[in-house]
Amino acid sequence: MLLPRGALLVMLDVCFVLLLWGSSAVVDGSLGRWIAIRRARWSRSYRLQLSAAMLGFFIAPASIFALWAWYRLQGDDRATRELLVRETLRVAAAEQERRPLGAAPSSTGAPLFLYNDGVLREASNPLLEALAPLGRLLPVEFSDEELENDDTFVSRRMSVGRVRALVGFRLLSRPGAVNRPGATIGVLSTPARGNEFALDDRREDLGILVLFATMLGALAAIWSSGIAARALARPVGALREAALDIAAGRPAPTLGTAPATEFAPVYQAFTRMADDLQTSRSALEAAQRRTEAVLQNVASGVVALLRDGDIILANPRAGALLGAEVRRAPAMLSQLPARLSALVAQCTAFLARDDDEEAFGLLLNGRQLQARLTRLPTGAVLTVDDITELASAQRVLAWGEMARQVAHEIKNPLTPIRLGVQHLRRAYRDRRGDFGEILDRNVSRVLEEIDHLDEIARAFSRYGTAPSERAPGVPVNVAAVVHDVVALEKLGDHAEPGQRVRWEVVAPDDASMFALAQRDELREVLINVLENARLAGATAVAVALRPSETAVVIDVADNGSGIAPDVLPHVFEPHFSTRTSGSGLGLAISRRLIEGWGGTIGVTSAPGQGTVVHITLVRTAGMSEDAAEAGRR
Structure with a gap:
């Protein structure tokens, strides 16, 4: 039993050292911070949950077995001692019929004490009689009335010096005078032998052995849970590494050796997902190549932007219209020349807002450009068109329409003016007598139409005023x-x-x-x-x-x-x-x-x-x- 005792002492020393370290850590607050940092991790730790489950499954039966063995050993100990004491008293009582108690030592070798009328009368050894380790008086619970005949036996645990010992008591009668008045000699008693106390040592050794086995089982549970957790984490880690490779755009790696049977469906599903992603990526790349091929020949400049300013797509026409190199690159938007700062500011502001679409004009190198930003889930698309010729044609068309409208509006008042003047000339030639009245009426009409012409001229002038003026x-x-x-x-x-x-x-x-x-x-x-x-x-x-x-x-x-x-x-x-x-x-x-x-x-x-x-x-x-x-x- 030295090994279990030594191991328990070592464990006790380790626990004491940990207690000292924990006390110092509690004082400076590092233990609380350490626990706070790892609390969330522990609450989700599969290894900790597995260790707790294995500890519970091991410690609970071990504790029940230890308690059962403890009480079983205690019962067996008491029964064995009672049997030994009973047999000792039976043999001593039989020998007492042939010789007095102090005449010769008992063959059992056990110390014997004879009580009569509740007082110690005789012992198997004069020294024991002088010391009276069981007391000079018979305890009240062992009265003569409790012991009815020779077969009656009573045992009690008593303090013998510093030791609790099992003491047996037996009624001693005269030969052939059982159950007759005056036949009782006294009460014969004896304690359990000194070597019977070794049963206590056995019980203590059993407790130490059970405790040692429990500690070993706990350590084994923690160690085996770590092995099991690592065994379960290994395929999960392989899946994680493969998922990170796929997310980074690298080809899906092989998952190594065949997984455990429980992980086979997961591996198969992951492999199928990786194949589907690869197929989708290939289709997406093919579609992107087709889109780039189409954009190579369109008349508009097209630039695809991400929210952080990265350019992921740009056709050559965009660089030609903007007069700068526009290529696919991270943060390319901020690297455009300073003369495109207005365009960069418009794009940055649009990416920061939630608008679906925005159109604005640009004037670069004497060319008039029309730009349009369209919202995408991950950014925006910028389209740039050269509308210099279109704007010129629109201005020519607008001036032509304006000239037509001016001619139409001027023609309306000119007609009554012409008619009024012609009426005056005819009246003058005809020497009309009411020429003065005709003159006044026609002049008033002409003046009204002139005011109308002036109103039309002012209206056209105001409508045609540039915003800056x-x-x-x-x-x-x-x-x-x-x-x-x-x-x-x-x-x-x-x-x-x-x-x-x-x-x-x-x-x-x-x-x-x-x-x-x-x-x-x-x-x-x-x-x-x-x-x-x-x-x-x-x-x-x-x-x-x-x-x-x-x-x-x-x-x-x-x-x-x-x-x-x-x-x-x-x-x-x-x-x-x-x-x-x-x-x-x-x-x-x-x-x-x-x-x-x-x-x-x-x-x-x-x-x-x-x-x-x-x-x-x-x-x-x-x-x-x-x-x-x-x-x-």
Whole structure:
């Protein structure tokens, strides 16, 4: 038993050293940090779970067996001792019939004590009688009434010195006088022999052996769980390495030796997946080669971008249009020349937003380019087209259309002027008596048509003004302009009382609402909108002002005839009018002016239900009109 005891002592020393280390680690906090770092890993560790399961399956039966063996040995120990003590007392009682207790030593060699009337009377050895290790008095639980005859035997555990010993008691009677009055000699007792205490050592050795076996079993469970975990992790690690190779674009490696039977379906599924991925990758590469071959000959420049600025596809036309090398490379977008900084900024901003599409123009090397960005799941596609010739052709076409419209608009007032002049010449030749009246009437008509021509000329001039030449918006009191224009419309309404238009302004209590505009041009825009409402047969026109933190909205609603759905999309086109007498430039000019100030204008309408014009201007802090005029100068 030296080996188990020595091993347990070594384990105890190791545990003591670990306890000292843990105490120092707890003091400086490193143990808590170490446990906190590994807690999440331990909670998901397959090896730890397997070790705990194996420990549980081993320690539980071992503990049950140890307890059973302990109690079984204890019971066998007591039964053996009782049997030895009983036999010792039986032999001693038989010998007592032939000779007194102290006459000669007992053949059993056990110490014997004779009690009579509860007092020690005699012992097998004078020294024992003098020492009385069991006591001079018989314990009360071993009274004569408890021992009825010679066959009655009682045992109790008593303290004999410093040792707990099993002591047996037997009634001793005179020969042939059993159960007769005065036949009882006394109570004969003897403790278990000293060599019987070796049973305690056996029990202790058994406990040490069981504890040693338990410790060995625990270590074996931890070691075997590590082996099992590594055996299970080996095929998983092979699958992981293969998956990383596939993810990096490398060919799928072989998985080595045949896996365990349990992993065979997983290996087969992984191999099939790798083959499918390889097939898909080959098909994708073939499709990419076809796409690149098609893009080699298209007239547009095409560049595919990732979100981080990597260029993954670019055709030669893109480099030719941009005048720079555009190739597939990481972070290639940021490596483009500085003269393409505007393009780089547009692409970077688009990639940072969530817009689906964006179009913008570029001017490079005297060429006009049209660029368009289209959103993709992983980035965007940039297409670049050279529209220099197209823009030139469009300008020529636009000027031709403008010339045709100018000729058409001028021709209309020239006809009544020509007729009026011809009428005057005939009247003069004919010496008409009412020549003065004819002259006055025709001159008035000619002057009206000249005013019409002047209006047409100013309208065409304003519509054709370049955006850079227009005056920028300055803070204007929108509420004041609206009230002024509505008051002017009320003064100019000369219809019959029952046919007059009911003008109404709906505005918040705050009469000052400043927005970016030009006061005179805003007046013209509002006059044009209100006149359109009046000429549409409206009998009620409401102008509502709705301010917000960033904008001032003007809603002009009338109850006129409305606009047909097929006509509504064209109301802002130049030279389009729903009336035969209009030039068709009013709303087109209004739209250009408002958009030049950073605002918007829109129309909603339905036939027979009236029309609503929505004007949105950028709100700003107020300033005096003099300051605004100074700013314009």
